[in-house]
Amino acid sequence: MNHPDTTIDRPPAAAPAGPPASPGPLGRLGLWSARHARTVLVGWLLAVLALGALAPQVTTALSGAGWQADGSESVKARQVAEQHFGGNASTALQIVVTADRPIDDPAVQQVLARASALASADPRVSTVLPPQPGATIGPDGRTAVLLAGAKASPDDMVRAADDLKGPLNALSGDGIDVHATGASVLWSDFNKANHDAMMKSEIMSWPVTLAILVLAFGSLVAAGLPLLLTLAGLAASAGSLVLIGHLFPVSVWAMNFAMMFALALGIDYALFLVVRFRAARARGRADAVAETMDTAGKAVLLSGATVLVSLSAVMLVPSPAFRSMAGGIMLAVLFVLAATLTLLPAVLGRLGHRVDALALPRLNAGPHRSARFAAWGERLWRHPLRYGAGALVVLVALAAPVLGLRTAMPSITVVPEDSSARAGYAAVQQAFGPGAPGTLQILLPVEADTDTGAPDLARAAARVAATPGIAGVLPAQPAADGSGWSMLQAVPTVDPSSPDLARTVDTLRAELPSDALVGGAAVENLDLQHLLTAKTPLVIGVVMALGFLLLLVALRAPLISALGTAAGLLSTGAAFGVARLVFQDGHGAGLLGFAPQGFLDGWAPVFFFAMIFAIAMDYTVFLLASAKEHYERTGDPREAMVGALAHSGRVIFAAAGVMVAVFFTFALSGPLPPKEMGIVLGVAVLLDAALVRLVLLPVLLRLAGTAAWHTPAWLDRVLPRISFSHD
Numbered sequence: 044m045n046h047p048d049t050t051i052d053r054p055p056a057a058a059p060a061g062p063p064a065s066p067g068p069l070g071r072l073g074l075w076s077a078r079h080a081r082t083v084l085v086g087w088l089l090a091v092l093a094l095g096a097l098a099p100q101v102t103t104a105l106s107g108a109g110w111q112a113d114g115s116e117s118v119k120a121r122q123v124a125e126q127h128f129g130g131n132a133s134t135a136l137q138i139v140v141t142a143d144r145p146i147d148d149p150a151v152q153q154v155l156a157r158a159s160a161l162a163s164a165d166p167r168v169s170t171v172l173p174p175q176p177g178a179t180i181g182p183d184g185r186t187a188v189l190l191a192g193a194k195a196s197p198d199d200m201v202r203a204a205d206d207l208k209g210p211l212n213a214l215s216g217d218g219i220d221v222h223a224t225g226a227s228v229l230w231s232d233f234n235k236a237n238h239d240a241m242m243k244s245e246i247m248s249w250p251v252t253l254a255i256l257v258l259a260f261g262s263l264v265a266a267g268l269p270l271l272l273t274l275a276g277l278a279a280s281a282g283s284l285v286l287i288g289h290l291f292p293v294s295v296w297a298m299n300f301a302m303m304f305a306l307a308l309g310i311d312y313a314l315f316l317v318v319r320f321r322a323a324r325a326r327g328r329a330d331a332v333a334e335t336m337d338t339a340g341k342a343v344l345l346s347g348a349t350v351l352v353s354l355s356a357v358m359l360v361p362s363p364a365f366r367s368m369a370g371g372i373m374l375a376v377l378f379v380l381a382a383t384l385t386l387l388p389a390v391l392g393r394l395g396h397r398v399d400a401l402a403l404p405r406l407n408a409g410p411h412r413s414a415r416f417a418a419w420g421e422r423l424w425r426h427p428l429r430y431g432a433g434a435l436v437v438l439v440a441l442a443a444p445v446l447g448l449r450t451a452m453p454s455i456t457v458v459p460e461d462s463s464a465r466a467g468y469a470a471v472q473q474a475f476g477p478g479a480p481g482t483l484q485i486l487l488p489v490e491a492d493t494d495t496g497a498p499d500l501a502r503a504a505a506r507v508a509a510t511p512g513i514a515g516v517l518p519a520q521p522a523a524d525g526s527g528w529s530m531l532q533a534v535p536t537v538d539p540s541s542p543d544l545a546r547t548v549d550t551l552r553a554e555l556p557s558d559a560l561v562g563g564a565a566v567e568n569l570d571l572q573h574l575l576t577a578k579t580p581l582v583i584g585v586v587m588a589l590g591f592l593l594l595l596v597a598l599r600a601p602l603i604s605a606l607g608t609a610a611g612l613l614s615t616g617a618a619f620g621v622a623r624l625v626f627q628d629g630h631g632a633g634l635l636g637f638a639p640q641g642f643l644d645g646w647a648p649v650f651f652f653a654m655i656f657a658i659a660m661d662y663t664v665f666l667l668a669s670a671k672e673h674y675e676r677t678g679d680p681r682e683a684m685v686g687a688l689a690h691s692g693r694v695i696f697a698a699a700g701v702m703v704a705v706f707f708t709f710a711l712s713g714p715l716p717p718k719e720m721g722i723v724l725g726v727a728v729l730l731d732a733a734l735v736r737l738v739l740l741p742v743l744l745r746l747a748g749t750a751a752w753h754t755p756a757w758l759d760r761v762l763p764r765i766s767f768s769h770d
């Protein structure tokens with residue numbers, strides 16, 4: 044039977060061996076799945092086939108934009124420009140034509156006409172504005188820009204860029220080059236480069252993952268189960284994202300991150316359950332499936348809940364890309380959890396002792412209790428300060444550089460040099476000046492052709508021209524629909540990725556009338572960066588608070604719950620400290636094959652923190668759930684700490700090895716963002732597993748002793764009673 048409800052301050056001594064215990068809710072779910080294995084397998088097969096059939100559409104069905112701060116001034120400016128200025132907004136396509144002869148040459152004019160016709164034929168383009176002297180024709184007379192106005196949503200304009208940039212580039216030849224550029228083309232190239240790189244990394248990671256699993260299990264059948272679980276969750280989540288994408292925009296990055304998390308967590312969860320099942324079988328337990336689900340299954344469920352809670356905090360950032368990416372990962376985690384709690388026990392029940400089939404003798408994983416990790420636990424128990432202080436010093440030293448970390452939205456260098464957006468960007472800069480790709484759009488709600496409106500507009504234009512950091516202002520453009528809006532376009536003196544641009548925008552917003560809107564693609568990036576900076580403390584605080592509450596509910600021990608939560612900050616800080624040294628300062632940039640931008644991409648602190656904390660809590664749950672199980676059985680803090688390491692240390696070590704291998708393969712990818720993600724997440728997992736969960740947290744258990752598991756009386760009356768023991 045399940046243990047009676049008692050506080051865990053003075054747990055009962057180990058009960059003598061007896062008949063199998065009555066299973067709890069998860070145990071009953073596992074037994075049902077095992078007894079109805081055919082139903083479960085057929086159900087999952089149908090779900091995977093139905094949803095997996097949609098998976099190939101994922102790259103075209105999902106959105107390519109969404110990197111914006113909803114409600115910001117720049118987004119409002121873009122909406123006004125789209126509505127009243129023929130789509131001459133930040134999402135418009137810029138078609139740059141450069142020639143080795145003057146623009147008025149017949150051959151160049153023919154190319155311009157063909158480019159205009161291509162763009163005009165696309166239903167997502169409103170109008171194509173021809174090159175204008177003094178505005179979109181370069182001073183040398185050999186560069187011209189066609190402006191294809193946005194008639195569709197930002198996501199559809201990215202798709203338009205996908206379709207048009209190739210045919211436009213094909214017009215190049217005979218000394219004439221044609222490139223599409225602008226924000227929509229940048230995101231098109233950016234998404235394609237990152238998708239290709241992440242797919243390459245996924246393919247590279249599978250053989251490495253399988254090798255590590257074989258080493259961990261010593262059996263080809265057991266090693267294949269985590270991959271089965273991952274594939275089921277991945278196919279189902281991919282198809283679901285396609286369906287959801289028909290209801291509201293979902294970033295294409297959601298699929299990339301979902302793939303990564305499905306692989307990493309699916310293997311984690313399967314490792315934990317399969318190891319526990321093999322141990323129960325080795326002891327001759329007839330209820331091996333029920334025991335596995337009532338013990339390891341609870342830890343997996345708690346871990347999944349922690350991951351979901353951590354990622355849900357990203358929803359606090361009002362940006363479509365961030366919210367849909369977090370939602371995509373959460374969807375993948377839900378499918379992996381569902382497969383872990385139903386499909387895996389069904390397969391394990393059907394396999395039985397055959398789970399060890401195709402064993403490799405030299406690699407046989409041996410008993411569930413690892414003698415090596417038990418010996419390591421005993422060493423930590425005898426010398427806690429020596430090892431704990433050493434781990435703490437290393438983590439603090441690596442985290443120290445984070446104090447000088449700078450963040451910003453990515454520059455044009457994150458797309459390949461031969462991409463359309465980057466080639467067009469360089470041509471615009473060469474012809475019109477360094478700030479031309481970041482031209483500001485200033486929307487003023489005045490009539491430019493009235494006696495009262497003209498002086499106000501003239502004063503505004505003069506004020507913009509006199510602002511430090513502005514190279515020039517184009518003539519005011521009144522709205523053709525008579526709405527009363529006018530647009531000023533101002534060319535900055537600096538590259539759009541320069542920190543000086545933010546000061547120029549702040550000055551304009553402070554000095555222009557309060558109803559003026561300052562926008563443009565570069566300003567949208569600045570507003571998004573400002574939003575991310577403002578929301579980062581909130582997201583971190585919510586993630587940690589919810590993580591602590593989940594641990595508290597599961598463990599009923601406030602001290603160790605707080606220590607386990609706080610310990611996650613150390614590996615996170617150390618990972619970002621390493622990221623500052625690599626990506627901001629450029630240490631190892633040559634080895635990794637990238638040019639440092641001088642900052643870390645702006646989404647990293649918010650998004651990567653949530654991901655790192657979710658993974659860190661994954662290991663925390665595995666270790667502390669095992670420690671609580673041992674403490675419930677024996678009442679001995681020493682056995683709780685040593686037993687937890689002996690029983691879960693190898694799983695944590697193997698799971699971390701898989702995750703590190705998966706994440707570091709992203710560091711080998713071409714574009715910079717996958718490198719950032721791979722290094723930051725890989726270093727975080729490596730440090731968290733090696734120094735926090737296998738050294739520092741056990742040391743904290745040792746130093747806290749019985750106090751680690753104390754439940755105050757008032758808390759005991761409030762919290763539910765969750766036991767991690769089975770017999």
